[in-house]
Amino acid sequence: MEVRINDTYEEMSAAAAEFVIRQLRHKPNSVIGLAAGGTPCLLYQLLGDACAAGEVDFAQVRTFSLDEYIGLGADHPQSYRYFMEKRLFSRVNLAAAHIAAPDGMAADIAAECARYGAAIEAAGGIDLMILGIGPNAHIGFNEPGPCFVPDTHVVELSEATRTANARFFARPEDTPHWAISMGVRDIMLAQNILLLSSGAGKTEALYQAVCGDITPEAPASVLQLHRNALVLADRAAASRLPEKYV
Numbered sequence: 001m002e003v004r005i006n007d008t009y010e011e012m013s014a015a016a017a018e019f020v021i022r023q024l025r026h027k028p029n030s031v032i033g034l035a036a037g038g039t040p041c042l043l044y045q046l047l048g049d050a051c052a053a054g055e056v057d058f059a060q061v062r063t064f065s066l067d068e069y070i071g072l073g074a075d076h077p078q079s080y081r082y083f084m085e086k087r088l089f090s091r092v093n094l095a096a097a098h099i100a101a102p103d104g105m106a107a108d109i110a111a112e113c114a115r116y117g118a119a120i121e122a123a124g125g126i127d128l129m130i131l132g133i134g135p136n137a138h139i140g141f142n143e144p145g146p147c148f149v150p151d152t153h154v155v156e157l158s159e160a161t162r163t164a165n166a167r168f169f170a171r172p173e174d175t176p177h178w179a180i181s182m183g184v185r186d187i188m189l190a191q192n193i194l195l196l197s198s199g200a201g202k203t204e205a206l207y208q209a210v211c212g213d214i215t216p217e218a219p220a221s222v223l224q225l226h227r228n229a230l231v232l233a234d235r236a237a238a239s240r241l242p243e244k245y246v
């Protein structure tokens with residue numbers, strides 16, 4: 001695991017955009033895994049800007065969203081599919097047929113999980129997985145628990161995660177209780193992983209991810225075992241990391 005610290009959120013996002021653009025130039029038909037949430041917003045904006053400026057081309061890129069709330073459709077403003085549409089897909093030249101996301105409205109959610117995992121595999125796996133991190137060190141919606149769940153699965157969201165994500169909903173009680181998430185194996189099979197972490201609210205989670213024991217109680221800690229995991233953090237998130245990183 002490599003860790004790079006930037007002074008600010010803006011610098012971290014610019015470094016992330018540069019990393020993604022380098023990946024797409026190196027492999028124009030890359031398969032990218034995409035996290036939603038507040039942290040990657042500026043990264044996606046910068047990728048949209050770069051595409052508009054002709055600096056990067058998404059024509060052959062394929063994407064897989066990392067997770068989705070159950071019960072929210074693609075047209076629901078708080079669904080991750082809607083988020084990705086607004087933040088990235090509508091701003092780059094990505095083909096509609098190259099966009100994949102778990103369907104939170106599927107009638108048979110177990111079948112949907114199986115379908116989604118198989119679709120990732122059929123695409124040849126993920127070349128670059130873009131991750132955020134929850135305040136409890138979750139990745140995707142892989143919540144802390146007694147074991148890692150390998151495959152795409154249904155998750156009952158913890159109260160900590162519902163509280164953290166309530167800011168996106170009109171009323172806190174509207175925050176869904178259930179989600180579909182790629183599993184830890186889905187994530188760990190990616191060729192490259194880019195984890196973004198910003199702000200003082202992530203300090204403890206980032207410490208657990210980088211320096212803590214590798215344990216499903218801090219799901220992001222598993223990334224320590226990945227061959228090509230890059231952590232980009234701003235100073236606020238990195239404030240507990242040991243001297244050698246800072």
Ligand code: GLP
Pocket residue numbers: 035036037038039040066067131132133134135139140141161165
């Ligand atoms: C959410 C998402 C994750 C995201 C994380 C951090 O619950 N499921 O994919 O990375 O929490 O979100 P944020 O960047 O808004 O802090």
